[in-house]
Amino acid sequence: MTPNVxxxxxxxxxxTASPSRRAVVTSALRALRPKQWxxxxxxxxxxxxxHQLFDPSRLATVVGAFACFCIASSAVYLINDIHxxxxxxxxxxxxLRPIAAGHISPTSAWSMAVLLSVTALVGAILLRPAxxxxxxxxxxxMVVYTYVLKDLVIVDVFTISAGFLLRAAGGAVVLSVxxxxxxxxxxxxxxxxxxxxxxxxxxxxxxxxxxxxxxxLNDYSSNLLDQFILIAAAATVMAYALYTxxxxxxxxxxxxxxxxxxxxxxxxRYLFLVHRRDEGGSPEQMLxxxxxxxxxxxxxxxxxIVILYAS
Numbered sequence: 001m002t003p004n005v006x007x008x009x010x011x012x013x014x015x016t017a018s019p020s021r022r023a024v025v026t027s028a029l030r031a032l033r034p035k036q037w038x039x040x041x042x043x044x045x046x047x048x049x050x051h052q053l054f055d056p057s058r059l060a061t062v063v064g065a066f067a068c069f070c071i072a073s074s075a076v077y078l079i080n081d082i083h084x085x086x087x088x089x090x091x092x093x094x095x096l097r098p099i100a101a102g103h104i105s106p107t108s109a110w111s112m113a114v115l116l117s118v119t120a121l122v123g124a125i126l127l128r129p130a131x132x133x134x135x136x137x138x139x140x141x142m143v144v145y146t147y148v149l150k151d152l153v154i155v156d157v158f159t160i161s162a163g164f165l166l167r168a169a170g171g172a173v174v175l176s177v178x179x180x181x182x183x184x185x186x187x188x189x190x191x192x193x194x195x196x197x198x199x200x201x202x203x204x205x206x207x208x209x210x211x212x213x214x215x216x217l218n219d220y221s222s223n224l225l226d227q228f229i230l231i232a233a234a235a236t237v238m239a240y241a242l243y244t245x246x247x248x249x250x251x252x253x254x255x256x257x258x259x260x261x262x263x264x265x266x267x268x269r270y271l272f273l274v275h276r277r278d279e280g281g282s283p284e285q286m287l288x289x290x291x292x293x294x295x296x297x298x299x300x301x302x303x304x305i306v307i308l309y310a311s
Contacts, residue, residue: 032077145160
């Protein structure tokens with residue numbers, strides 16, 4: 001049986017035959033960016049801090065909300081990749097994304113994005129109509145970000161932060177529980193910290209060609225972003241520390257203060273990875289690949305649950 005390859009100057013070249021169905025499915029799954037679904041775990045915050053984690057029906061509801069946000073965020077990633085197809089091809093890693101690499105056509109990607117958006121909204125309506133409003137707001141905000149706001153310096157990162165805030169708010173709305181102001185504050189500050197660190201990574205990585213990949217990178221500088229990151233990091237730690245001994249929803253013993261060292265270590269470790277390992281461009285990848293950071297977050301979660309539910 002003759003291999004399905006061509007030779008060019010004595011070398012084996014890739015086949016020009018149509019990709020197999022398995023390859024198409026694999027490319028489609030990669031385009032959905034399942035690794036980034038970890039960001040949607042914020043919807044569980046209200047469940048955990050409202051002491052309902054072990055209520056099966058409430059847990060199932062939030063799992064459904066998590067699924068809706070995963071579907072909606074994948075639709076947003078597809079729309080973003082369609083819009084950024086040319087700039088992604090100038091990025092050493094993003095050029096390998098299925099749409100930029102030509103494995104999925106923009107037409108097919110649009111069809112997938114529409115289908116996923118409708119699915120997420122229908123699922124959200126079935127869970128709770130008010131929650132559907134949160135999902136719709138998230139989809140609208142991210143589309144506006146893709147086409148307008150991502151080119152506005154500072155506003156771009158605040159928009160990403162708003163997306164995280166909607167995830168956290170969605171978890172509270174789907175359960176019909178009050179949204180803690182501390183949840184707002186800590187979510188906003190932490191997402192700003194991560195967002196500015198990501199911009200710094202892009203600026204450092206792309207150097208002179210940074211503006212060609214993302215226009216507003218010309219308006220940033222490494223020194224400016226370092227100051228933004230420092231302010232956001234300090235504010236995040238301070239806000240979390242205040243939360244642990246002032247929030248009325250926590251044990252009167254102030255035992256949550258025990259978790260402050262975990263937050264400090266996680267912030268310091270993240271800064272170490274950004275400045276000494278030149279990481280930060282893919283927060284979800286850092287979370288999954290850096291064992292010390294992952295271990296710290298897991299320990300924080302375990303200790304937090306013990307404190308909240310054993311009191």
